Amino acid sequence: MKKVVISVLASGLFLACGPQERVSKETIEEVNENMEIKKLTEVEILDEAMIWGDSITSEAQKQLITNLQKAIEDKGVPGAIEFCNVQALPILSDLSQKYKVEIRRTSNRYRNPADQPTEEEKPLLEAYEYNAEAGVKSDPNIQKFEGGEVFLYTKPIVIPNGMCLSCHGEPGKEINKETLEKLTKLYPNDRATGHKVGDLRGMWSVRIPKKEVVKRL
Numbered sequence: 001m002k003k004v005v006i007s008v009l010a011s012g013l014f015l016a017c018g019p020q021e022r023v024s025k026e027t028i029e030e031v032n033e034n035m036e037i038k039k040l041t042e043v044e045i046l047d048e049a050m051i052w053g054d055s056i057t058s059e060a061q062k063q064l065i066t067n068l069q070k071a072i073e074d075k076g077v078p079g080a081i082e083f084c085n086v087q088a089l090p091i092l093s094d095l096s097q098k099y100k101v102e103i104r105r106t107s108n109r110y111r112n113p114a115d116q117p118t119e120e121e122k123p124l125l126e127a128y129e130y131n132a133e134a135g136v137k138s139d140p141n142i143q144k145f146e147g148g149e150v151f152l153y154t155k156p157i158v159i160p161n162g163m164c165l166s167c168h169g170e171p172g173k174e175i176n177k178e179t180l181e182k183l184t185k186l187y188p189n190d191r192a193t194g195h196k197v198g199d200l201r202g203m204w205s206v207r208i209p210k211k212e213v214v215k216r217l
């Protein structure tokens with residue numbers, strides 16, 4: 001079982017709050033009751049949140065990559081940009097609804113401005129960037145928010161292979177002219193080019209209500 005790592009770097013986060021809905025008093029009471037009935041410890045719940053976060057992000061990644069590969073086969077790289085532009089966010093929101101969590105990809109070198117980090121995500125992303133610069137591999141992480149009623153699972157997104165570079169690599173080199181024109185039109189302030197294989201591209205972020213984790217145990 002994977003160990004839950006709560007990084008010292010980000011320990012100030014417990015006080016931070018995001019734009020998300022607050023957890024009600026009734027929910028907290030319901031969670032406490034369920035925990036008692038099932039005699040769960042906090043560590044068991046954190047471990048389960050970590051395992052679930054891993055599996056949700058793997059599923060999301062698989063869906064995005066399978067669909068992206070199909071779009072490239074059918075329409076070529078420039079045509080597949082429309083797939084990412086139109087489909088990437090809805091695929092994540094469908095999965096979010098299915099599991100009653102909030103799944104996002106975020107990056108400081110974002111293409112879609114909707115993927116900018118939130119206040120909760122910023123320090124975690126910065127810790128991953130810091131490690132990447134130092135050549136240290138980052139592990140997934142769990143942080144608690146809203147008095148421990150919400151977990152934020154995060155995991156680095158690293159560029160795995162050259163396929164990504166046809167849209168995130170060097171303009172004029174890996175990104176061809178037609179692709180670049182489409183990207184510039186759709187994303188005039190695109191920051192997501194110039195990457196190499198092995199680069200940190202961003203981070204998965206999943207907000208998981210404790211209530212949903214307790215239900216799984």
Ligand code: HEC
Pocket residue numbers: 065068077078080081084085086088089105106107109110111112113115157158159160161163164165166167168192201202203
């Ligand atoms: C066909 C072009 C294309 C390819 C190939 C591609 N991407 Fe993207 N990528 C995009 C577009 C377009 C967006 C913006 C999506 C949106 O508007 O929601 C994006 C967004 C992202 C984001 C979200 C953060 C941001 O910058 O907005 C991540 C993370 C990402 N891509 C990683 C990858 C990885 C990893 C690969 C390789 C497995 C890859 N991409 C391959 C076009 C591509």
